[in-house]
Amino acid sequence: MTETAIADHGMIGDLQTAALVTTDGSIDWFCCPRFDSPSVFGAILDDQRGGRFRMRPTGVEYTTKQMYYPDSAALITRFFTESGVGEVIDFMPLTGTRATDNHRIVRLLRCVRGRMNFEVEIAPRFDYGRRPHETRVTENGIVFTSDDLTLTVHSVREPDDARLAHGQVQDGTVGLNIELAAGQVRGMALESAAEGPPRQIRAAEIETLFEDTVRYWGSWLARSAYSGRWRQxxxxxxxxxKLMTYAPTGGIVAAPTMSLPEQVGGERNWDYRYTWVRDASFSVAALLELGFVDEAEQFGRWLGDRVRETAGGAGGPLNIMYRVDGTSDLNEEVLGHWSGHRGSTPIRVGNGAAGQLQLDIYGEVLDSLFIGDRAGLWVPHNGWSAIRGVLDWVAGNWDQPEEGIWETRGGRQPFTYGRLMCWVALDRGIRLATTHGRPADINRWQTERDRIYNEVMRRGWSPARRAFVQHYHTEVLDSSLLRMPKVGFIAPRDPLWLSTLDAMDTELVTDSLVYRYDPAASPDGLRGSEGTFSLCTFAYVDALARAGRVDQARRVFEKMLTYANHVGLYSEEIALTGEQIGNFPQAFTHLALIDAAITLDAAMDGDRHPAGLLPRTAGVPVAMLTQ
Structure with missing residues (x-):
């Protein structure tokens, strides 16, 4: 059980797939050609059989440091030895918005000082290690061929440099050594679906690719309107x-990984390489608040396609998750031949929660559309027709029992958060209809919205706990309800809410970190426990700031920043030991960080009503849901 710790990774990507690079210079997770494709390198889930692409010093002791090239997604892993200093520069050139099987990972080796001898190990394991492959070494590189995928490794070198013909092949793995003196640059460019055999690539060509990639990220980041205290x-x-966005469709994956454990050694191991309607809606709303309008527009098109495809289904107008291309084949299976990250099994591919009913997704969708509307992303006629159908369904179905936001597998319940977000869906729909004079059954929507409000206040509130509770048949607290003041359901300083916040302080908060709920008190159909949920910790910051507890909110926020890894990335949860656990990096966590920072900035600047902040964009009316 020697898998590299979850937090000891940086991520690179090309907006269609991504790779994780360890601080030891190993790519130990990469799926190709998409986020949700089978893995090629999977050592993060099985160090012995998962496959990797590693570059590191050989024959000497060394220490490492890893950083992102400023304002970019290019990753630099530096190695320090007694004989010299070297580095591996990893990046993925952008692929564009058209889906393609051709993806490149560029790995540059550079000796900065002294001399360095690097060992290189390339060990692909196709289709989660289930599919065999052939290996062929040529003078200019290596070709790995399986039944349905070919990887070509081109050598990066100058004409007079030594060739790669001396590479050793054993059991489909290629090992070789590269010796460098100060100033020398070598490397490799791994390419899927390459045209032709491996070729020699000169360093100047790679430097141009690197500059183009860095320029893209710098240009994209320059559009950010954020100027607050936590810019980095x-x-x-x-x-x-953005790295977790599938550019051809606009779908945003919840994480680029699968089956990283929420409890080391436990069974809470899920596949997150899909687009959850909830997570993507939250992500788009967070990006909109920073001024990134294009991502919201593209996601709107993706969402509109999903609504029109599934309208009228028994489970409602929307599934809770989809593949990045919008399809819904997410059958869950278990990989029995891998040991799992640090022995955590089962290893799941697909997601059995895809068929669940989770009513909160409609509120998240409508709230993101409402934020987009305020940023100038107006909904055209056909888009409004689709939205109206969704809201008519919500008006007639909000009182069903459901599985809830946390995708419990212990049976359906009348979850308070689901009711709350149905209220949000109808409220935002009413606001959109009245603002733009759109046709809608507003009287019905208002009636059902008010029914939800009254029911949540009557049945979601526990006089015994003096707090809002997880669902109507329990006294358990649930930190999903930290969003109640953010969405405007309750005033952030209402005595009922302040009492709920106090109860959560006592039961769900531990040294500023926040649990989702207590699974021992509210059985969720799964064995074991879990860590604190980082989304909920940042939501706690947001709620504290809105409640006027600004100093406390800042302390919690600053503490939470210390749990980021060395390059500022977060997984889903924090274990009792302080290590990061769960899939990585997690969209939920990063979008919640953005929300919390913006709200806290406003509160520290003296704004008593941060919920009233408009997205800082200057958009013009464009199609949100296309024809």
């Missing part, structure tokens, strides 16, 4: 969300 953390979070 906010901008890294924004780039992380």
């Amino acid at each position: 953390a906010v901008e890294r979070s924004a780039m992380t969300l």
Whole structure:
């Protein structure tokens, strides 16, 4: 069980897939050609059989440091030895907005000082290690061929440099050594679906690719309107969300990984490489607040396609998650041949929660559309027709029992958060209809909205706990309800809310970190426990700031920043030991960081009503849901 710790990774990507690079210079997670494709390198889930692409010093002791090239998604891993200093520069050139099977990972080796001898190990394991492959070494590189995918490794070198023909092949793995003196640059460019055999690539060509890639990220980041106190953390979070966007459709994955454990050694291991309607809606709203309008427009098109495809289904107008291309084949299976990250099994591919009913997604969708509307992303006629159908369905179905935001597998319940977000859906729909004079059954929507409000206040509130509770048949607290003041359901300083916040302080908060709920008190159909949920900790910051507890909010926020990894990335949860656990990096966590920073900035600047902040964009009316 020697898998590298979850937090000891940086991420690179090309907006269609992504790779994780360890602080030891190993790519130990990469799926190709998409986020949700089978893995090629999977050592993060099985160090012995998962496959990797590693570059590191050989024969000497060394220490490492890792950083992002400023304002970019290019990653630099530096190695320090007694004989010299070297580095590996990893990046993925952008692929564009058209879906393609051709993806490149560029790995540049450079000796900065002294001399360095690097060992290189390339060990692809296709289709989660289930599919065999052939390996062929040529004078200019290596070709790995399986039944349905070919990887070509081109050598990066000058004409007079030594060739790669001396590479050793064993069991489909290629090992070789590269010796460098100060100033020398070598490397490799891994390419899927390459045209032709491996070729020699000169360093100047790679440097141009690097400059183009860095320029793209710098130009994209320059559009950010954020000028608050935590610029570095906010901008890294924004780039992380962008890296998890599938450019051809606009879908945003919840994380680029699967089956990283929420409890080491436990069974809470899920596949997150899909687009959750909830997570993507939250992500788009966070990006909109920073001024990134294009991402919201593209996601609107993706969402509109989903609504029109599934309108009228028994489970409602929307599924809770989809593949990045919008399809919904998410059957869950278990990989029995891998050991799992630090022995955590089962390893799941697909997601059995895809068929669940989770009513809160409609509120998240409508809230993001409402924020987009205020930023100038107006909804055209056909888009409004789709939205109206969704809201008519919500008006007639909001009182069903459901599985809830946390995708519990212990049976359906009348979850308070689901009711709350149905209220949001109808409220935002009413506001959109009245603002733009759109046709709608507003009387019905208002009636149902008010029914939800009254029911939540009557049945979601527990006089015994003096707090809003997880669902109507329990006294358990649930930190999803930290969003109640943010969405405007309750005043942030209402005595009922302040009492709820106090109860959460006592039961769900531990040294500023926040649990989702207590699974021992509210069985969720799964064994074991979990860590604190980082989304909820940042939501707690937001709620504290709105409640006027600004000093406390800032302390919690600053503490939470210390749990980021060395390059500012977060997984889903924090274990009792302080280590990061769960899939990584997690969109939920990074979007919540952005929300918390913006709200806290406003509160510290004296704004008593941060919920009234408009997205700082200057958009013009464009199609949100296309024809």
